[in-house]
Amino acid sequence: MKKHGANGAKALVLLSGGQDSTTSLFWAKNKFGYVETLSFDYGQRHKIELKSAKKIAKLADAGNTVIKIKEFEALKNNALLDKKINLKGKDSVNKNLPATFVPGRNILFLTVAAAFAYTRGIKDIVIGVSQVDYSGYPDCRAGFIRSMEKTLSIGMEYPVKIHTPLIKLDKKQTVLLAIKLGVLEIMAYTHTCYEGKKPGCGKCPACVLRRKGFDESGVKDPALG
Amino acid sequence: MKKHGANGAKALVLLSGGQDSTTSLFWAKNKFGYVETLSFDYGQRHKIELKSAKKIAKLADAGNTVIKIKEFEALKNNALLDKKINLKGKDSVNKNLPATFVPGRNILFLTVAAAFAYTRGIKDIVIGVSQVDYSGYPDCRAGFIRSMEKTLSIGMEYPVKIHTPLIKLDKKQTVLLAIKLGVLEIMAYTHTCYEGKKPGCGKCPACVLRRKGFDESGVKDPALG
Numbered sequence: 001m002k003k004h005g006a007n008g009a010k011a012l013v014l015l016s017g018g019q020d021s022t023t024s025l026f027w028a029k030n031k032f033g034y035v036e037t038l039s040f041d042y043g044q045r046h047k048i049e050l051k052s053a054k055k056i057a058k059l060a061d062a063g064n065t066v067i068k069i070k071e072f073e074a075l076k077n078n079a080l081l082d083k084k085i086n087l088k089g090k091d092s093v094n095k096n097l098p099a100t101f102v103p104g105r106n107i108l109f110l111t112v113a114a115a116f117a118y119t120r121g122i123k124d125i126v127i128g129v130s131q132v133d134y135s136g137y138p139d140c141r142a143g144f145i146r147s148m149e150k151t152l153s154i155g156m157e158y159p160v161k162i163h164t165p166l167i168k169l170d171k172k173q174t175v176l177l178a179i180k181l182g183v184l185e186i187m188a189y190t191h192t193c194y195e196g197k198k199p200g201c202g203k204c205p206a207c208v209l210r211r212k213g214f215d216e217s218g219v220k221d222p223a224l225g
Numbered sequence: 226m227k228k229h230g231a232n233g234a235k236a237l238v239l240l241s242g243g244q245d246s247t248t249s250l251f252w253a254k255n256k257f258g259y260v261e262t263l264s265f266d267y268g269q270r271h272k273i274e275l276k277s278a279k280k281i282a283k284l285a286d287a288g289n290t291v292i293k294i295k296e297f298e299a300l301k302n303n304a305l306l307d308k309k310i311n312l313k314g315k316d317s318v319n320k321n322l323p324a325t326f327v328p329g330r331n332i333l334f335l336t337v338a339a340a341f342a343y344t345r346g347i348k349d350i351v352i353g354v355s356q357v358d359y360s361g362y363p364d365c366r367a368g369f370i371r372s373m374e375k376t377l378s379i380g381m382e383y384p385v386k387i388h389t390p391l392i393k394l395d396k397k398q399t400v401l402l403a404i405k406l407g408v409l410e411i412m413a414y415t416h417t418c419y420e421g422k423k424p425g426c427g428k429c430p431a432c433v434l435r436r437k438g439f440d441e442s443g444v445k446d447p448a449l450g
Contacts, residue, residue, distance in 0.1 A: 065299075067295075067296050067299045067300075068295045068296065068299070069295065069296055070292075070293045070294065070295045071292050071293065071294055071337045071340075072340075074290075074292045074293070074341075075292075075337075075340050075341055075344055093343055093344070093346065093383070094382060094383065096382070097382065102340075103339075103340045103343040103344065103381045103383070104336050104337070104339055104340035104343070104377070104380065104381055106380065107336045107339075107376065107377065107380045107381075108333065108336050108337065108340070111329050111332045111333050111336055112296045112300075112329070112333065114328075114329055114332075115296075115297075115300050115327075115328045115329035115333070116299075116300055118318055118328040118329070119300055119318070119328070121318070138379060138380055138381060138382035139380040139381070141379075143379055144376070144379045144380045147372070147375050147376040147379050147380075148376050148380065150372050150376075151332065151369070151372040151373050151375075151376040152329070152332065154363060154366075154368055154369045154372050155329065155331065155332045155363055155364040155369045155372075155373065156328045156329055156332075156363060156364070157319060157321070157322065157363035158318070158319065158328070
């Protein structure tokens with residue numbers, strides 16, 4: 001697990017403790033000479049995500065920093081933060097988006113990541129977004145990522161590159177990537193469920209998508225024991 | 226002071242309590258049918274800024290919301306947040322930038338403002354940045370603002386417009402704009418000094434710039450009593 005990629009550059013991986021960011025972390029370990037991780041405590045429904053992130057970073061032999069983000073609590077109007085809102089409903093402003101949409105979430109995460117990276121002399125940032133299984137989130141698309149990368153580089157006068165190893169992968173392909181990287185068993189420690197249940201409620205949109213990925217790839221989800 | 230502009234649109238003004246954001250607020254009151262303000266408690270050296278913002282919003286008959294931003298404290302390595310750092314020095318990473326540079330500050334402020342605006346159904350955001358007297362900050366330039374506007378609109382799937390009434394104005398021209406808007410006397414309540422002194426230490430880069438603006442415009446700074 002301590003082997004690092006041939007590329008001598010340093011990378012910062014956004015690690016939520018879920019399947020996608022975990023797979024992205026091990027992808028980054030293969031590619032970069034040095035990797036550290038950043039997690040956000042942003043008032044998410046369940047702190048279990050942060051525990052998973054800490055455990056996974058340790059398994060990857062990578063540092064993990066947690067930064068508190070308070071402002072989304074002030075904007076609380078979506079299902080990922082407010083337990084009173086139906087997880088399967090629609091966003092209150094844009095009915096084309098799910099209720100789980102947190103406006104500006106990845107914009108904020110990437111901004112804080114870039115500011116943190118700036119102070120550490122890191123220019124490569126890795127985020128596990130996918131525009132295939134993106135649940136309708138506009139801040140998971142390639143066009144957004146390229147625009148964000150440009151905005152950060154101009155705004156900090158510091159050339160930031162945002163890597164998105166999963167951008168064109170669906171859940172099945174993400175499982176296959178984890179197999180290829182030799183880290184399928186690590187997925188046992190990842191957390192996916194919106195309800196905060198371990199190993200998962202099996203019914204929320206995130207659990208359904210995860211199960212579909214494992215089913216289609218033909219391997220058993222190691223989180224299911 | 227209660228007169229609103231002819232344009233029926235709603236606008237959100239980022240209000241720090243300084244001269245520039247205050248002038249921008251009254252510019253917005255002339256232009257838009259409804260204006261509210263947003264201030265950030267981000268661990269700045271002096272809370273006096275937030276008090277000024279509250280007072281000025283009241284004078285403008287505009288609502289004022291304060292949102293706490295915690296993450297910059299985690300990134301503390303610059304003079305505006307850390308009292309141990311020399312205000313007149315250089316940034317530790319980019320020697321072309323002053324020590325007062327907070328990487329990603331306006332990117333974060335605009336992101337939170339846009340997310341807040343989203344929840345309020347507001348599409349017009351006003352920020353008092355100037356690329357003339359910008360102290361070397363890259364996130365005060367027009368190129369950055371246009372890129373940020375595009376990133377926010379794509380990332381939230383919500384068309385945001387960022388207005389920068391002062392972008393081409395130097396401090397003298399900003400004073401002249403305040404005179405034209407009939408709000409010169411309001412400047413008595415604005416706070417500028419990096420040292421948190423009232424009416425100002427007269428020596429820090431912000432105080433020096435402010436004095437230059439009033440001197441060149443030929444009017445007395447009303448903050449000086």
